[in-house]
Amino acid sequence: MTSQPREVEIFALGHQGDGETADGHYIPYTVPGDRVRATFDGIRGHLLEVVSPGPARVAAPCKHFGTCGGCAVQHLSEDFYRHWKVGQIRDALTQRNVTGYEMKPIVSVAPHSRRRATLSAKLTRDGMVVGFQERGSNFIVDIHECQVIDRRLEALIPKLREALAGELPRSAQCEIGLTATDTGIDMTLTLPGVEMDAPHRSRLAKLVAQLHVARLVVNGELVAQTSPPSLRWGGVHVAIPAGAFLQAVPAAEQAMQMLAVQGAANARKVADLFAGCGTFTFPLAKASAVTAFEGDADAADALKEAARHALAMKPIVVERRDLFRRPLLSTELEAFDSIVLNPPRAGAKAQCEQLAHAKVKRAVMVSCSPATFARDARTLIDGGFKLCEVTPIDQFLWATHVELVARFER
Numbered sequence: 001m002t003s004q005p006r007e008v009e010i011f012a013l014g015h016q017g018d019g020e021t022a023d024g025h026y027i028p029y030t031v032p033g034d035r036v037r038a039t040f041d042g043i044r045g046h047l048l049e050v051v052s053p054g055p056a057r058v059a060a061p062c063k064h065f066g067t068c069g070g071c072a073v074q075h076l077s078e079d080f081y082r083h084w085k086v087g088q089i090r091d092a093l094t095q096r097n098v099t100g101y102e103m104k105p106i107v108s109v110a111p112h113s114r115r116r117a118t119l120s121a122k123l124t125r126d127g128m129v130v131g132f133q134e135r136g137s138n139f140i141v142d143i144h145e146c147q148v149i150d151r152r153l154e155a156l157i158p159k160l161r162e163a164l165a166g167e168l169p170r171s172a173q174c175e176i177g178l179t180a181t182d183t184g185i186d187m188t189l190t191l192p193g194v195e196m197d198a199p200h201r202s203r204l205a206k207l208v209a210q211l212h213v214a215r216l217v218v219n220g221e222l223v224a225q226t227s228p229p230s231l232r233w234g235g236v237h238v239a240i241p242a243g244a245f246l247q248a249v250p251a252a253e254q255a256m257q258m259l260a261v262q263g264a265a266n267a268r269k270v271a272d273l274f275a276g277c278g279t280f281t282f283p284l285a286k287a288s289a290v291t292a293f294e295g296d297a298d299a300a301d302a303l304k305e306a307a308r309h310a311l312a313m314k315p316i317v318v319e320r321r322d323l324f325r326r327p328l329l330s331t332e333l334e335a336f337d338s339i340v341l342n343p344p345r346a347g348a349k350a351q352c353e354q355l356a357h358a359k360v361k362r363a364v365m366v367s368c369s370p371a372t373f374a375r376d377a378r379t380l381i382d383g384g385f386k387l388c389e390v391t392p393i394d395q396f397l398w399a400t401h402v403e404l405v406a407r408f409e410r
């Protein structure tokens, strides 16, 4: 039951980006020092009015902020925002009793730099709606600007609204995946309940020319392509499979690549674990022989194919392997001077247990989850590694998420 409105003060910002009151209630879109009027459902507050703003409050740059679920913390001053993101990593490490490392300055990304977006679309009685979902609901906020995504993706939104109107089944919610690559926009559509027959497929194929995209994949099926979407890493062109993992922001990716290469400097042989399509493999292979391990078949094949054309590089070997079920054993790891790991959010528990017992001297972990990173860092430290430095990477601007690159040495 929703409470009567009352006035409260915010004293901290929680990990989900919600302001916290002294008695343990959380109110989205507030900052420490704010006095606000809010209603409450249990511990969840709903902001009605900012009575007096806290010192860290700024005006959000986007008009959709507060309804669109894409951004949670556009209302924080830059200093407070950075401090809060770094604090999430520090807190996760403290919880695992990991200390004595150097925290490097956070790497920030600019507005309009994210090259990937997943939009939702629906044909409603009032027309086509294209945008991001509201926080905690399926309702789609019709987006007319986005401060986060690459301008090429932003410019496509009104065209999508027009072009998709005749193609969507009424009331079904459809997903649009967009990735800006070096050769154009890669677009995937998920149309629930749609059996594609030949006329439908040929109508959809026309969207490629109409929207000027490089490739269109619908419900997992290639519908049309003008040029294969590709990216370049370490000077090597890699053809990107539809739906493959990619770092979301080129500037964040470059910072991660640079730190991975620095961390593996002078290594003769490097293992690149959870290699994806080769984001780190090719920059690393400029100086070291690299064996890349990746679980996803399409990503591993793309990496293998690109490696065949990677001239003037040290040897690259690619192995498809499930590193959760079959981590590299400590004896296998000892064939390498340096290990680069970039696991998914679940972390690399089984792999770090093996690494902790291997005689390898150096490791670089690129992580998108401070919590699982801290767990795995503890394992490595208990096995004799020292966590030397951590570089926070703010790849997801104005979201609650923070990533990092960490360097370990024995």
Ligand SMILES: C[S@@+](CC[C@H](N)C(=O)[O-])C[C@H]1O[C@@H](n2cnc3c(N)ncnc32)[C@H](O)[C@@H]1O
Residues within 6 Å of the ligand: 245, 246, 247, 274, 275, 276, 277, 278, 279, 280, 293, 294, 295, 296, 299, 321, 322, 323, 324, 325, 342, 343, 344, 345, 368
């Ligand atoms: C965070 S991504 C990193 C990819 C790449 N390093 C990059 O920067 O683009 C994690 C990668 O781990 C792969 N992966 C997920 N689970 C895996 C598993 N059990 N074994 C091996 N690879 C896995 C995913 O397919 C994905 O490519």
